[in-house]
Amino acid sequence: MAHGPAHGLTRxxxxxxxxxxxxxxxxxxxxxxxxxxxxxxxxxxxxxEPGLQIVEPNFFNQMTTMHGLVMVFGAVxxxxxxxxxxxxxxxxxxxxxxxxxxxxxxxxxxPFAFAMLASTLFMEGGAPNFGWTFYAxxxxxxxxxxxxxxxxxxxIMGASSIMGAINIIATILNMRAPGMTLMKMPxxxxxxxxxxxxxxxxxxxxxxxxxxxxxxIHFGTSFFDxxxxxxxxxxxxxxxxxxHPEVYIMILPAFxxxxxxxxxxxxxxxxxxxSMVYATASIAILSFMVWAHHMFTVGMPFIGEWxxxxxxxxxxxxTGVKVFNWVTTMYKxxxxxxxxxxxxxxxxxxxxxxxxxxxxxxxxxADFQYHDTYFVVAHFHYVLVPGAIFxxxxxVYYWLPKWCGRMYDETLGKxxxxxxxxxxxxxxxxxxxxxxxxxxxxxxxxxxxxxxxNMLSSIGSFLFGAAQVLFLYIIIRAIVSGRKATxxxxxxxxxxxxxxxxxxPYHTFTTPPKVD
Amino acid sequence: xxxxxxxxxxLPLHAIMAACLPIxxxxxxxxLNMTEGVTSVSREIHGLHMQIFWWCVAIGVVVFGVMFYTxxxxxxxxxxxxxxxxxxxxxxxxxxxIPILILVVxxxxxxxxxxHIYDTDDADLDILVTGYQWKWKYEYLDENGENISFFSLLxxxxxxxxxxxxxxxxxxxxxxxxxxxxxxxxxRFLVTAADVIHSWWVPQLxxxxxxxxxxxxxxxxxxxxxxxxRGQCTELCGKDHGFMPVVVHAVxxxxxxxxxxxxxxxxxxxxEAAKQTLSFQELYSRxxxxxxxxxxxxxxxxxxxxxxxxxxxxxxxxxxGPVRDHINRVVNGGVGMPPFGEQLTPVExxxxxxxxxNAFGNNMGDQIQPIDVVNFKQGQ
Numbered sequence: 001m002a003h004g005p006a007h008g009l010t011r012x013x014x015x016x017x018x019x020x021x022x023x024x025x026x027x028x029x030x031x032x033x034x035x036x037x038x039x040x041x042x043x044x045x046x047x048x049e050p051g052l053q054i055v056e057p058n059f060f061n062q063m064t065t066m067h068g069l070v071m072v073f074g075a076v077x078x079x080x081x082x083x084x085x086x087x088x089x090x091x092x093x094x095x096x097x098x099x100x101x102x103x104x105x106x107x108x109x110x111p112f113a114f115a116m117l118a119s120t121l122f123m124e125g126g127a128p129n130f131g132w133t134f135y136a137x138x139x140x141x142x143x144x145x146x147x148x149x150x151x152x153x154x155x156i157m158g159a160s161s162i163m164g165a166i167n168i169i170a171t172i173l174n175m176r177a178p179g180m181t182l183m184k185m186p187x188x189x190x191x192x193x194x195x196x197x198x199x200x201x202x203x204x205x206x207x208x209x210x211x212x213x214x215x216x217i218h219f220g221t222s223f224f225d226x227x228x229x230x231x232x233x234x235x236x237x238x239x240x241x242x243x244h245p246e247v248y249i250m251i252l253p254a255f256x257x258x259x260x261x262x263x264x265x266x267x268x269x270x271x272x273x274x275s276m277v278y279a280t281a282s283i284a285i286l287s288f289m290v291w292a293h294h295m296f297t298v299g300m301p302f303i304g305e306w307x308x309x310x311x312x313x314x315x316x317x318x319t320g321v322k323v324f325n326w327v328t329t330m331y332k333x334x335x336x337x338x339x340x341x342x343x344x345x346x347x348x349x350x351x352x353x354x355x356x357x358x359x360x361x362x363x364x365x366a367d368f369q370y371h372d373t374y375f376v377v378a379h380f381h382y383v384l385v386p387g388a389i390f391x392x393x394x395x396v397y398y399w400l401p402k403w404c405g406r407m408y409d410e411t412l413g414k415x416x417x418x419x420x421x422x423x424x425x426x427x428x429x430x431x432x433x434x435x436x437x438x439x440x441x442x443x444x445x446x447x448x449x450x451x452x453x454n455m456l457s458s459i460g461s462f463l464f465g466a467a468q469v470l471f472l473y474i475i476i477r478a479i480v481s482g483r484k485a486t487x488x489x490x491x492x493x494x495x496x497x498x499x500x501x502x503x504x505p506y507h508t509f510t511t512p513p514k515v516d
Numbered sequence: 517x518x519x520x521x522x523x524x525x526x527l528p529l530h531a532i533m534a535a536c537l538p539i540x541x542x543x544x545x546x547x548l549n550m551t552e553g554v555t556s557v558s559r560e561i562h563g564l565h566m567q568i569f570w571w572c573v574a575i576g577v578v579v580f581g582v583m584f585y586t587x588x589x590x591x592x593x594x595x596x597x598x599x600x601x602x603x604x605x606x607x608x609x610x611x612x613x614i615p616i617l618i619l620v621v622x623x624x625x626x627x628x629x630x631x632h633i634y635d636t637d638d639a640d641l642d643i644l645v646t647g648y649q650w651k652w653k654y655e656y657l658d659e660n661g662e663n664i665s666f667f668s669l670l671x672x673x674x675x676x677x678x679x680x681x682x683x684x685x686x687x688x689x690x691x692x693x694x695x696x697x698x699x700x701x702x703x704r705f706l707v708t709a710a711d712v713i714h715s716w717w718v719p720q721l722x723x724x725x726x727x728x729x730x731x732x733x734x735x736x737x738x739x740x741x742x743x744x745x746r747g748q749c750t751e752l753c754g755k756d757h758g759f760m761p762v763v764v765h766a767v768x769x770x771x772x773x774x775x776x777x778x779x780x781x782x783x784x785x786x787x788e789a790a791k792q793t794l795s796f797q798e799l800y801s802r803x804x805x806x807x808x809x810x811x812x813x814x815x816x817x818x819x820x821x822x823x824x825x826x827x828x829x830x831x832x833x834x835x836x837g838p839v840r841d842h843i844n845r846v847v848n849g850g851v852g853m854p855p856f857g858e859q860l861t862p863v864e865x866x867x868x869x870x871x872x873x874n875a876f877g878n879n880m881g882d883q884i885q886p887i888d889v890v891n892f893k894q895g896q
Contacts, residue, residue: 050683050687051676051677051678051679051683052677052678052679053679057755057756057757057758057759058755058822058825061752061754061755061757123824124823124824125823125824125825126824126825129754129755130752130754131752135712135713135751135752137711137712137713137729138712138713138752138753138754141711141712141852142649142711142712142754142852144824144825145824226728226729226730226731227729227730230730231730232713232728232729232730232731233728233731266590266598267592267598268598268599268600268602269600269602270602271601271602271603271604272602272603272608273602273603275608297715297724297725297726297750298726298728298733299707299725299726299728299731299733299734302630302631302634305630305634306627306630309623309626309630310623313619313622313623314619316615316619317612317615317616317619320575320611320612320615321608321611321612323579324579324608324611327579327582327583327586328604328607329602330583330586330587330590331582331586331590332586332590332596332598332599332601333586333590333596333598333599334590334591334592334596334597334598335586335587335590335591335592336591336592336593337591345583345587348583349580349583352576352579352580353576356572356575356576359568359571359572360565360568360569360572363564363565363568363622363626364626364630365560365561365564365626365629365630365633366561366564366565366568366626368561368633368722368723368724369550369558369561369565369719369722369724371715371724371750372715372750372751373750433546433547433548433549434547436547436548436549436550437547437548437549437550438547438551438719438747438748440717440748440749440750440758441750441752442752442757442758443748443757443758444758445677445688445758445759446688446758447686447687447688447689448683448687449544449547450547452545452546453546453547
């Protein structure tokens with residue numbers, strides 16, 4: 001029964017092992033993180049000073065578009081799917097994912113999708129240049145020819161996400177060890193279960209909207225063309241019906257990660273477990289009713305504007321519950337500050353700051369001034385970078401010893417944390433100010449009024465980028481020559497994944513554990 | 517302007533110096549906050565912004581205060597033993613209800629301001645604002661049908677953008693033809709677009725409205741003091757999204773009337789000019805100026821275009837084909853190119869078509885007169 005992995009390339013091509021597939025997802029997303037990071041640094045280099053220095057405006061637009069697409073669909077989402085692949089079966093005492101062959105397929109179509117998307121950079125007319133939100137008719141009638149490849153790539157990414165989500169739901173609902181009731185599941189499993197439902201609900205909507213674009217571009221329909229009786233605003237409604245749940249898809253698993261890490265290093269059980277579950281579910285349900293807050297300036301009728309404002313403000317309540325629970329989990333604990341904990345504490349602080357600016361943006365009249373300025377860029381980077389990226393980083397430090405059986409270097413890990421923390425705040429905090437002062441987003445050049453803040457942002461972004469190169473080095477060093485890890489790894493760690501040896505054997509829980 | 521490396525060196529110094537200078541000097545170098553603006557709406561928005569900001573600060577002080585206290589006091593290195601509590605229904609109820617109350621307190625004034633913003637009735641003046649790639653068109657609607665319209669284009673010279681000349685104070689926030697509005701009058705903006713979606717924003721007026729093809733949306737303002745107010749397009753609209761600013765001059769009613777009469781006189785002049793016949797040399801040189809201002813951004817100053825995005829003029833089938841097709845393309849646009857029939861006068865259209873047919877090695881040798889353009893437009 002117990003057999004090891006195959007050897008050579010075929011191990012990775014044909015594997016149906018959740019650990020192998022998880023590893024591939026994580027390395028793939030790390031590669032995409034660097035690719036998206038390079039695009040970001042080109043943007044920041046151009047914005048270092050007023051005037052056009054490095055790139056042309058059209059290429060600049062290609063960079064903002066590709067940066068967003070690669071980071072959202074290539075870095076953040078696959079990283080969380082990778083974490084789910086590795087950890088969900090081990091956390092619920094299952095031997096593997098429920099649908100292992102589909103698991104292989106859902107990973108292996110991703111590199112093709114991104115190869116296709118990246119290849120548009122070398123096409124005549126250039127890569128997609130209409131922003132990651134690809135508003136019609138800029139992305140249809142006025143788009144470069146490569147938009148068709150972009151649409152096909154989005155279809156493949158969506159298929160991959162849907163397959164991944166089906167697999168996670170099937171695994172969680174069917175393969176839990178005896179005694180692992182739903183309300184005993186680790187919060188990471190809960191948040192992923194809810195995220196998977198969000199994915200199944202909204203990825204088809206994304207597929208729908210890009211298909212309508214495809215029809216408009218090639219087959220003469222006018223879904224989004226006013227001249228043919230269509231409606232450009234319809235595009236935005238459909239896109240954000242996908243797009244708003246999408247931002248929770250990128251943050252709910254992050255909630256699960258820090259809900260695992262903070263109790264471990266506070267040596268105290270998670271405060272308010274059941275309210276965490278209900279808050280996550282409330283956020284997921286509310287996420288379907290707030291999409292038009294991205295469209296406060298499109299000219300909705302008053303009552304629509306008002307309803308979306310109130311619904312959006314309501315999201316602050318369950319989100320607040322989560323933050324209060326994390327802080328109370330730390331309260332009267334016995335805390336230590338290893339690298340995963342540092343990233344998790346930074347997550348709580350900085351994600352809360354992102355939440356504050358989110359609350360400000362929810363106030364519809366104020367949004368007339370904030371909308372599409374750098375204030376918005378600051379807001380969503382504060383929820384995505386310290387939110388999604390920091391939690392993924394924390395997760396890697398936290399579970400790496402279980403994955404490869406070796407510890408990372410704590411001093412280097414802490415150095416990475418402080419460089420990333422300073423770099424992040426230096427990059428994104430000034431954007432609040434430049435935005436409030438009136439700088440629109442997605443512009444390659446600006447009035448010298450905004451020069452100082454932009455220069456700080458650019459310096460910060462290169463520091464943040466350098467910190468991630470250090471991260472890569474730390475991981476490789478840990479895998480190659482790290483100190484041997486114990487089975488429990490962390491003194492305060494609880495849960496099934498810490499009961500198996502480090503590194504986790506190729507097959508775990510072939511006999512289900514007993515959970516009481 | 518200092519060089520790149522020098523600016524970098526003086527940056528920390530800058531920060532220290534700026535901290536010692538009066539607030540005003542600081543604010544121009546390091547602007548921190550949203551403008552209060554010059555209208556009742558912009559002041560209300562600023563008030564809401566500050567109110568929600570201070571709520572966030574207060575919540576942050578409490579939450580982060582507890583957190584930093586915990587990080588300081590409840591650490592293993594101080595020898596503390598962890599507690600084991602993990603539930604407290606009272607506490608959880610309190611921190612659910614208090615945020616709800618804060619949100620209700622915020623929602624009331626926000627709703628009032630929203631009602632105010634949406635009240636576009638009883639305007640004294642209507643201006644149709646149309647977004648084009650990459651300029652704005654302003655049309656003053658007149659009860660007697662004597663509408664005045666003109667385009668407003670970025671006036672910052674390319675040399676400043678390309679860093680060969682020092683940048684002026686209003687770099688990228690200056691236009692050739694600003695919008696004029698009278699002070700203390702309710703001005704209603706009817707906002708739409710001709711190609712892709714744009715967004716018309718003037719921070720100091722507290723007005724931002726998306727300009728969407730197929731829709732006409734309303735916004736309004738009542739400026740209380742004369743002044744010049746600047747803004748930008750705030751919806752990604754293609755290559756030159758960052759280069760289509762908005763400039764509004766608010767002036768006293770008398771000055772506004774004079775300006776409007778001047779515009780009307782100019783419109784009559786243009787209609788007269790369309791009847792004259794120009795020499796080839798005149799057409800060519802005026803055409804060159806029109807080309808530089810309106811065409812060169814995409815088709816490039818040498819007429820070579822950008823492969824796959826913007827076709828070359830040099831040797832193009834349009835510029836070397838039948839005159840009628842050429843005029844049609846410039847007047848009506850097509851294949852992603854915006855129409856110029858409204859934006860340019862008949863003289864300018866005739867000149868630029870003549871220029872394109874005879875420059876960049878296109879030696880067609882023909883010349884187009886303003887009357888040809890007028891006839892073409894009438895024949896449509």
